[in-house]
Structure formats: structure tokens, C-alpha cells
Amino acid sequence: MTESTLAPITLPPYDWTTIAADLDREGWARLPRILHPVDCALIADLYDQQGPFRSHVHMARHGFGQGEYRYFAYPLPDPVQALRAALYGWLAPIANRWHERMDRTSRFPEDHAAFLGRCHAAGQRRPTPLLLQYGPNDYNCLHQDLYGEQVFPLQVAVLLSRPARDFTGGEFVLTEQRPRMQSRPIVVPLEQGDGVVFAVNQRPQRGTRGDYRVVMRHGVSKVHSGKRHTLGIIFHDAA
Numbered sequence: 001m002t003e004s005t006l007a008p009i010t011l012p013p014y015d016w017t018t019i020a021a022d023l024d025r026e027g028w029a030r031l032p033r034i035l036h037p038v039d040c041a042l043i044a045d046l047y048d049q050q051g052p053f054r055s056h057v058h059m060a061r062h063g064f065g066q067g068e069y070r071y072f073a074y075p076l077p078d079p080v081q082a083l084r085a086a087l088y089g090w091l092a093p094i095a096n097r098w099h100e101r102m103d104r105t106s107r108f109p110e111d112h113a114a115f116l117g118r119c120h121a122a123g124q125r126r127p128t129p130l131l132l133q134y135g136p137n138d139y140n141c142l143h144q145d146l147y148g149e150q151v152f153p154l155q156v157a158v159l160l161s162r163p164a165r166d167f168t169g170g171e172f173v174l175t176e177q178r179p180r181m182q183s184r185p186i187v188v189p190l191e192q193g194d195g196v197v198f199a200v201n202q203r204p205q206r207g208t209r210g211d212y213r214v215v216m217r218h219g220v221s222k223v224h225s226g227k228r229h230t231l232g233i234i235f236h237d238a239a
């Protein structure tokens, strides 16, 4: 199938007040049915084409886990570009509140193009949206997608495959590291087309004596059978 068969993407009418409250409380929130199953299949099918990508990473070679991913090249395929820009618009105010609560001085512009301008000026010019592919026994070690000093504190992953039908195992996992405490594990059940928005690294947590910072990481448990594809949307570009 060709890229041109991908229809324009608009976001479902989410309740962003509830999403913001979930993010504040838990550090993640579900974005149900952000992509239609047809678009999920079309985007996953891009994986085997050369054209849309700038690089190909075999995770085992870097100690990142087992499985592979490809970073999209600019210009991004329409639906990826549309999702990235639309999601940023809703997430930037939440990111700004988080920065304020964490006593960070920088604030994010309303518009994603303006934030990318800042990344590019800082030497972070390479696109970071990616397509991941996992087969049997593949997994993704806990990590943080940091690519330079410019960091947007939230990112989104969209499950493109059907759990139990296309693959088994392969759960999306988060950990939360609180000061002076052991890490807390979180499993996020996703259906095909569901997105999850989550903290890239630090986030503020409300405590009895004001806000403190917790550190989050994300990864994927071992895939037992089948093939699992994910679309990753990271808002900062890479050096």
C-alpha cells in the first residue's frame, strides 16, 4: 500500500481536563482509539519500505533489548506529522504547568513548529518519531528518549497491532522512581489503536509538603508470539 491511501488524521474529542488530571496523578494517561485499525495497519505496513525512514536500529546491538525500530525521515508521513502537531498543541500547556511545578525556567511555545525551531537552533535537527517492530522473544529495556538538552517532558506511543491476535506478551511498562524509595512498576493495557501519553523523564508529584520530582522510564515486556508494531511520537528532535 502507498502512503497516499492514508486518510487525514484528526484527534478524537478527548476530555483533556481528565487526561491532564491523570497525567498529574499517575504520570501517564490513555488516549483510546487515537488511530483507526485501518490506519494502524497502513502505518505498520510502512515498516518494510525504505522511503519513509532515516535510520534503522537493531536494539540488541546497542544493549537496548531485542527487536528493531526505524526513525522516520522528514517530511514525516501525513498522519504522523498531523498527530505530532495536534498532540503537541494539547500537551504544551500541561508541560508548561509541569515545568512551573518543577521550578524549571523554560516554557514551551503553543505551536510545535516553534518548539522544533528551538530544537533545530540547538543542533537537534533529526526527526525522532519512530516505528518499532517486535517478534517472538523481543523486548524493549526500560529507557528514556532523551536526545539532547531540548526535552519536551511528555511523549506518546500508539499500539498498531492487535493484542492476543497479532501477538501475545509485549506489554507496555512504566516505572516510577520516587525519592529514597524503590521503583514502582506500572503496566498499561492497550488495544490496537490506543495511545498512551507518559512522562519522558521527570514529572512533579503532589506531596503533603508541596511538589517533589519522580523519574519515569518506559519499556516493553517480552513478546511471546507473533509480531507487534508501535508508533512512537517524541516531540523534541535529536542531535
Ligand SMILES: O=C(O)CCC(=O)C(=O)O
Binding pocket: 132, 140, 145, 156, 157, 172, 218, 219, 220, 229, 230, 231, 232, 233
Ligand atoms: O513499543 C512500545 O510500546 C514502546 C515504544 C517506545 O519505546 C517509544 O515509543 O518510545
Ligand SMILES: [Fe+2]
Binding pocket: 143, 144, 145, 218, 232
Ligand atoms: Fe521509547
